[in-house]
Amino acid sequence: MLEAARFLYSFVKGATPSILAREIGYRLGESQAPWPLPPARLMYTVISTRWAATFLDSGEKIVAAMEGALQFAGKSLADFNYILDFGCGCGRLLRHLPKYTKATLSGCDYNAKLIAWCEKNLPIARFAVNSLEPPLPYADGSFDFIYARSVFTHLTEEGQSNWFRELARVLKPDGVIYATMHGEQFFTQLSPEEQQSVRDGGIVVQLANEEGRNICTSFELDGYVRSHLPSGLHLLTFIPGLPQEHLLQDGYVLERESAE
Numbered sequence: 479m480l481e482a483a484r485f486l487y488s489f490v491k492g493a494t495p496s497i498l499a500r501e502i503g504y505r506l507g508e509s510q511a512p513w514p515l516p517p518a519r520l521m522y523t524v525i526s527t528r529w530a531a532t533f534l535d536s537g538e539k540i541v542a543a544m545e546g547a548l549q550f551a552g553k554s555l556a557d558f559n560y561i562l563d564f565g566c567g568c569g570r571l572l573r574h575l576p577k578y579t580k581a582t583l584s585g586c587d588y589n590a591k592l593i594a595w596c597e598k599n600l601p602i603a604r605f606a607v608n609s610l611e612p613p614l615p616y617a618d619g620s621f622d623f624i625y626a627r628s629v630f631t632h633l634t635e636e637g638q639s640n641w642f643r644e645l646a647r648v649l650k651p652d653g654v655i656y657a658t659m660h661g662e663q664f665f666t667q668l669s670p671e672e673q674q675s676v677r678d679g680g681i682v683v684q685l686a687n688e689e690g691r692n693i694c695t696s697f698e699l700d701g702y703v704r705s706h707l708p709s710g711l712h713l714l715t716f717i718p719g720l721p722q723e724h725l726l727q728d729g730y731v732l733e734r735e736s737a738e
Protein backbone atom coordinates (compact mmCIF):
# COMPACT_ATOMS: atom_id res chain seq x y z
CA MET A 479 0.00 0.00 0.00
CA LEU A 480 2.79 2.38 1.06
CA GLU A 481 4.80 1.37 -2.04
CA ALA A 482 1.76 2.09 -4.29
CA ALA A 483 1.31 5.52 -2.66
CA ARG A 484 5.03 6.29 -3.17
CA PHE A 485 4.81 5.25 -6.82
CA LEU A 486 1.77 7.48 -7.40
CA TYR A 487 3.50 10.39 -5.64
CA SER A 488 6.53 10.01 -7.90
CA PHE A 489 4.21 10.68 -10.84
CA VAL A 490 2.38 13.71 -9.51
CA LYS A 491 5.47 15.34 -7.89
CA GLY A 492 6.35 18.56 -9.74
CA ALA A 493 3.50 18.25 -12.28
CA THR A 494 2.46 21.85 -13.06
CA PRO A 495 0.03 22.46 -15.99
CA SER A 496 2.88 23.73 -18.20
CA ILE A 497 5.08 20.72 -17.40
CA LEU A 498 2.16 18.40 -18.22
CA ALA A 499 1.44 20.18 -21.51
CA ARG A 500 5.10 19.90 -22.56
CA GLU A 501 5.16 16.25 -21.46
CA ILE A 502 2.33 15.42 -23.85
CA GLY A 503 4.20 17.16 -26.69
CA TYR A 504 7.47 15.35 -25.92
CA ARG A 505 5.89 11.94 -25.52
CA LEU A 506 3.99 12.37 -28.80
CA GLY A 507 7.45 12.88 -30.27
CA GLU A 508 6.83 16.45 -31.40
CA SER A 509 9.77 18.22 -29.87
CA GLN A 510 12.37 15.67 -28.88
CA ALA A 511 14.80 16.80 -31.54
CA PRO A 512 17.62 16.42 -31.97
CA TRP A 513 17.90 13.46 -29.57
CA PRO A 514 15.30 11.21 -28.00
CA LEU A 515 14.33 11.56 -24.35
CA PRO A 516 15.04 8.71 -21.93
CA PRO A 517 12.09 6.66 -20.70
CA ALA A 518 10.55 8.05 -17.49
CA ARG A 519 11.91 5.14 -15.38
CA LEU A 520 15.52 5.96 -16.32
CA MET A 521 15.07 9.66 -15.62
CA TYR A 522 13.60 8.69 -12.26
CA THR A 523 16.60 6.46 -11.42
CA VAL A 524 18.95 9.36 -12.06
CA ILE A 525 17.21 12.51 -10.83
CA SER A 526 13.92 11.38 -9.23
CA THR A 527 11.67 13.03 -11.80
CA ARG A 528 9.57 11.42 -14.50
CA TRP A 529 8.93 14.72 -16.30
CA ALA A 530 10.80 15.38 -19.53
CA ALA A 531 10.45 19.16 -19.16
CA THR A 532 12.19 19.04 -15.77
CA PHE A 533 14.90 16.73 -17.17
CA LEU A 534 15.58 19.13 -20.06
CA ASP A 535 15.28 22.41 -18.12
CA SER A 536 17.43 21.25 -15.21
CA GLY A 537 20.13 19.97 -17.58
CA GLU A 538 20.20 23.26 -19.45
CA LYS A 539 20.36 25.31 -16.26
CA ILE A 540 23.12 23.16 -14.71
CA VAL A 541 25.33 23.27 -17.82
CA ALA A 542 24.91 27.07 -17.96
CA ALA A 543 25.93 27.24 -14.28
CA MET A 544 28.95 25.01 -14.95
CA GLU A 545 30.04 27.29 -17.81
CA GLY A 546 29.58 30.27 -15.43
CA ALA A 547 31.79 28.58 -12.80
CA LEU A 548 34.46 27.86 -15.44
CA GLN A 549 34.38 31.46 -16.66
CA PHE A 550 34.82 32.63 -13.09
CA ALA A 551 38.04 30.58 -13.09
CA GLY A 552 39.11 32.09 -16.42
CA LYS A 553 38.13 28.99 -18.46
CA SER A 554 35.30 28.01 -20.81
CA LEU A 555 33.81 24.81 -22.23
CA ALA A 556 34.89 26.12 -25.63
CA ASP A 557 38.58 25.85 -24.55
CA PHE A 558 38.59 22.06 -24.20
CA ASN A 559 39.21 19.29 -26.74
CA TYR A 560 38.41 16.09 -24.76
CA ILE A 561 35.63 16.18 -22.17
CA LEU A 562 34.45 13.40 -19.84
CA ASP A 563 31.11 13.39 -17.99
CA PHE A 564 31.89 11.10 -15.02
CA GLY A 565 28.61 9.59 -13.71
CA CYS A 566 26.74 10.78 -16.80
CA GLY A 567 23.47 8.98 -15.96
CA CYS A 568 21.18 9.12 -19.01
CA GLY A 569 22.97 12.08 -20.57
CA ARG A 570 20.98 14.95 -18.99
CA LEU A 571 24.00 17.28 -19.21
CA LEU A 572 25.90 15.87 -22.19
CA ARG A 573 22.99 16.55 -24.54
CA HIS A 574 23.44 20.31 -23.95
CA LEU A 575 27.22 20.42 -24.44
CA PRO A 576 27.36 20.73 -28.25
CA LYS A 577 25.88 24.26 -27.85
CA TYR A 578 29.04 25.24 -25.94
CA THR A 579 31.93 23.21 -27.36
CA LYS A 580 33.30 21.27 -30.31
CA ALA A 581 35.23 18.93 -27.98
CA THR A 582 35.16 15.13 -28.35
CA LEU A 583 32.67 14.06 -25.69
CA SER A 584 32.75 10.94 -23.49
CA GLY A 585 30.46 9.74 -20.73
CA CYS A 586 30.77 6.93 -18.20
CA ASP A 587 28.67 5.55 -15.39
CA TYR A 588 28.66 2.40 -13.25
CA ASN A 589 24.99 1.76 -14.09
CA ALA A 590 25.10 -0.36 -17.27
CA LYS A 591 21.40 0.21 -18.08
CA LEU A 592 21.88 3.98 -18.26
CA ILE A 593 24.95 3.59 -20.47
CA ALA A 594 23.14 1.14 -22.78
CA TRP A 595 20.43 3.77 -23.33
CA CYS A 596 23.02 6.53 -23.96
CA GLU A 597 24.93 4.37 -26.47
CA LYS A 598 21.77 3.71 -28.43
CA ASN A 599 20.34 7.23 -28.37
CA LEU A 600 23.04 9.88 -27.98
CA PRO A 601 25.43 9.84 -30.97
CA ILE A 602 27.14 12.96 -29.66
CA ALA A 603 29.46 11.04 -27.30
CA ARG A 604 31.33 7.77 -26.68
CA PHE A 605 30.20 5.86 -23.62
CA ALA A 606 31.72 3.35 -21.20
CA VAL A 607 30.64 1.43 -18.12
CA ASN A 608 33.00 1.54 -15.14
CA SER A 609 32.89 -0.20 -11.76
CA LEU A 610 31.84 1.40 -8.50
CA GLU A 611 35.54 1.64 -7.70
CA PRO A 612 38.40 2.86 -9.92
CA PRO A 613 39.98 2.46 -12.42
CA LEU A 614 38.29 4.04 -15.43
CA PRO A 615 38.83 2.43 -18.84
CA TYR A 616 40.91 5.39 -20.10
CA ALA A 617 44.64 5.98 -20.48
CA ASP A 618 46.51 8.53 -18.34
CA GLY A 619 45.97 12.12 -19.49
CA SER A 620 43.01 11.36 -21.80
CA PHE A 621 40.91 14.47 -21.02
CA ASP A 622 41.38 18.19 -20.55
CA PHE A 623 38.06 18.65 -18.74
CA ILE A 624 36.11 16.22 -16.52
CA TYR A 625 32.88 17.05 -14.74
CA ALA A 626 31.04 15.07 -12.07
CA ARG A 627 27.70 16.65 -11.27
CA SER A 628 25.85 15.14 -8.34
CA VAL A 629 28.17 12.10 -8.25
CA PHE A 630 30.60 12.75 -5.35
CA THR A 631 27.41 13.59 -3.41
CA HIS A 632 26.66 9.82 -3.47
CA LEU A 633 30.12 8.54 -2.55
CA THR A 634 31.66 7.77 0.83
CA GLU A 635 34.75 9.52 2.18
CA GLU A 636 36.98 6.74 0.81
CA GLY A 637 35.09 6.69 -2.52
CA GLN A 638 35.55 10.44 -2.95
CA SER A 639 39.24 10.26 -2.25
CA ASN A 640 39.81 7.27 -4.60
CA TRP A 641 37.80 8.89 -7.40
CA PHE A 642 39.56 12.28 -7.12
CA ARG A 643 42.88 10.43 -7.53
CA GLU A 644 41.53 8.47 -10.51
CA LEU A 645 40.06 11.55 -12.23
CA ALA A 646 43.43 13.28 -11.77
CA ARG A 647 45.12 10.29 -13.45
CA VAL A 648 42.98 10.48 -16.61
CA LEU A 649 43.29 14.29 -16.73
CA LYS A 650 46.02 15.98 -18.77
CA PRO A 651 48.48 18.25 -16.94
CA ASP A 652 46.73 21.67 -16.55
CA GLY A 653 43.40 19.90 -17.12
CA VAL A 654 40.31 20.96 -15.16
CA ILE A 655 37.68 19.17 -13.04
CA TYR A 656 34.26 20.50 -12.08
CA ALA A 657 32.64 18.57 -9.21
CA THR A 658 29.61 19.29 -7.04
CA MET A 659 28.94 18.53 -3.37
CA HIS A 660 26.12 18.88 -0.85
CA GLY A 661 26.97 21.93 1.29
CA GLU A 662 25.00 24.46 3.39
CA GLN A 663 21.90 24.31 1.17
CA PHE A 664 21.38 20.68 2.25
CA PHE A 665 21.71 21.18 6.00
CA THR A 666 17.94 20.60 6.44
CA GLN A 667 18.69 16.92 5.71
CA LEU A 668 21.08 16.76 8.68
CA SER A 669 20.49 16.47 12.44
CA PRO A 670 21.91 19.33 14.59
CA GLU A 671 24.83 17.04 15.58
CA GLU A 672 25.56 16.18 11.94
CA GLN A 673 25.39 19.88 10.97
CA GLN A 674 27.93 20.68 13.68
CA SER A 675 30.25 17.93 12.53
CA VAL A 676 30.16 19.26 8.94
CA ARG A 677 30.68 22.85 10.20
CA ASP A 678 33.69 21.59 12.15
CA GLY A 679 35.29 20.48 8.90
CA GLY A 680 34.09 16.86 8.76
CA ILE A 681 32.04 14.85 6.31
CA VAL A 682 28.71 13.11 7.00
CA VAL A 683 27.67 10.16 4.86
CA GLN A 684 24.16 8.77 5.21
CA LEU A 685 23.54 5.13 4.12
CA ALA A 686 27.21 4.60 3.29
CA ASN A 687 26.55 0.92 2.52
CA GLU A 688 24.50 2.05 -0.53
CA GLU A 689 27.44 3.94 -2.08
CA GLY A 690 26.81 5.00 -5.70
CA ARG A 691 23.01 4.97 -5.35
CA ASN A 692 21.18 8.26 -4.81
CA ILE A 693 20.04 7.14 -1.35
CA CYS A 694 23.68 7.29 -0.15
CA THR A 695 24.26 10.99 0.49
CA SER A 696 27.36 12.84 1.60
CA PHE A 697 27.60 16.36 3.03
CA GLU A 698 30.71 18.53 3.37
CA LEU A 699 31.92 22.14 3.17
CA ASP A 700 34.77 23.66 1.19
CA GLY A 701 37.21 23.41 4.12
CA TYR A 702 36.85 19.62 4.04
CA VAL A 703 37.25 19.42 0.26
CA ARG A 704 40.33 21.70 0.24
CA SER A 705 42.08 19.63 2.89
CA HIS A 706 41.28 16.27 1.26
CA LEU A 707 42.33 16.89 -2.35
CA PRO A 708 45.00 14.48 -3.58
CA SER A 709 48.41 15.93 -4.32
CA GLY A 710 48.57 17.31 -7.86
CA LEU A 711 45.05 18.80 -7.75
CA HIS A 712 44.32 22.30 -6.45
CA LEU A 713 41.19 24.40 -6.09
CA LEU A 714 40.73 27.25 -8.59
CA THR A 715 37.22 28.38 -7.64
CA PHE A 716 34.55 27.49 -5.12
CA ILE A 717 30.96 28.44 -6.04
CA PRO A 718 28.55 28.04 -3.10
CA GLY A 719 25.15 26.52 -3.92
CA LEU A 720 22.22 28.90 -4.37
CA PRO A 721 18.75 28.62 -2.85
CA GLN A 722 17.36 27.98 -6.35
CA GLU A 723 15.94 24.84 -7.88
CA HIS A 724 18.68 22.72 -9.56
CA LEU A 725 21.47 25.05 -8.33
CA LEU A 726 21.60 23.98 -4.69
CA GLN A 727 24.86 22.02 -4.88
CA ASP A 728 28.24 23.65 -4.21
CA GLY A 729 30.54 23.73 -7.26
CA TYR A 730 34.34 23.23 -7.23
CA VAL A 731 36.62 24.03 -10.17
CA LEU A 732 39.92 22.17 -9.70
CA GLU A 733 43.08 22.12 -11.79
CA ARG A 734 45.75 19.47 -12.24
CA GLU A 735 49.24 20.76 -11.81
CA SER A 736 51.39 21.07 -14.92
CA ALA A 737 54.00 18.49 -15.76
CA GLU A 738 57.48 19.78 -14.91
Ligand SMILES: C[S@@+](CC[C@H](N)C(=O)[O-])C[C@H]1O[C@@H](n2cnc3c(N)ncnc32)[C@H](O)[C@@H]1O
Pocket residue numbers: 524525564565566567568569570571586587588589592608609610611626627628629632689690691692
Ligand atom coordinates in the same frame (compact mmCIF):
# COMPACT_ATOMS: atom_id res chain seq x y z
C1 LIG B 1 22.28 11.89 -9.14
S1 LIG B 1 22.84 11.02 -10.54
C2 LIG B 1 23.47 12.33 -11.56
C3 LIG B 1 23.66 11.92 -13.00
C4 LIG B 1 24.21 13.02 -13.92
N1 LIG B 1 25.52 13.47 -13.48
C5 LIG B 1 23.24 14.18 -13.99
O1 LIG B 1 23.51 15.22 -13.37
O2 LIG B 1 22.20 14.01 -14.64
C6 LIG B 1 24.31 10.21 -9.97
C7 LIG B 1 24.96 9.36 -11.05
O3 LIG B 1 26.23 8.93 -10.61
C8 LIG B 1 26.41 7.59 -11.00
N2 LIG B 1 27.47 7.03 -10.16
C9 LIG B 1 27.48 6.87 -8.82
N3 LIG B 1 28.63 6.31 -8.42
C10 LIG B 1 29.39 6.14 -9.53
C11 LIG B 1 30.69 5.60 -9.77
N4 LIG B 1 31.46 5.14 -8.79
N5 LIG B 1 31.14 5.58 -11.04
C12 LIG B 1 30.37 6.07 -12.05
N6 LIG B 1 29.13 6.56 -11.89
C13 LIG B 1 28.65 6.60 -10.64
C14 LIG B 1 25.04 6.97 -10.82
O4 LIG B 1 24.89 5.75 -11.51
C15 LIG B 1 24.15 8.08 -11.36
O5 LIG B 1 23.96 7.99 -12.75
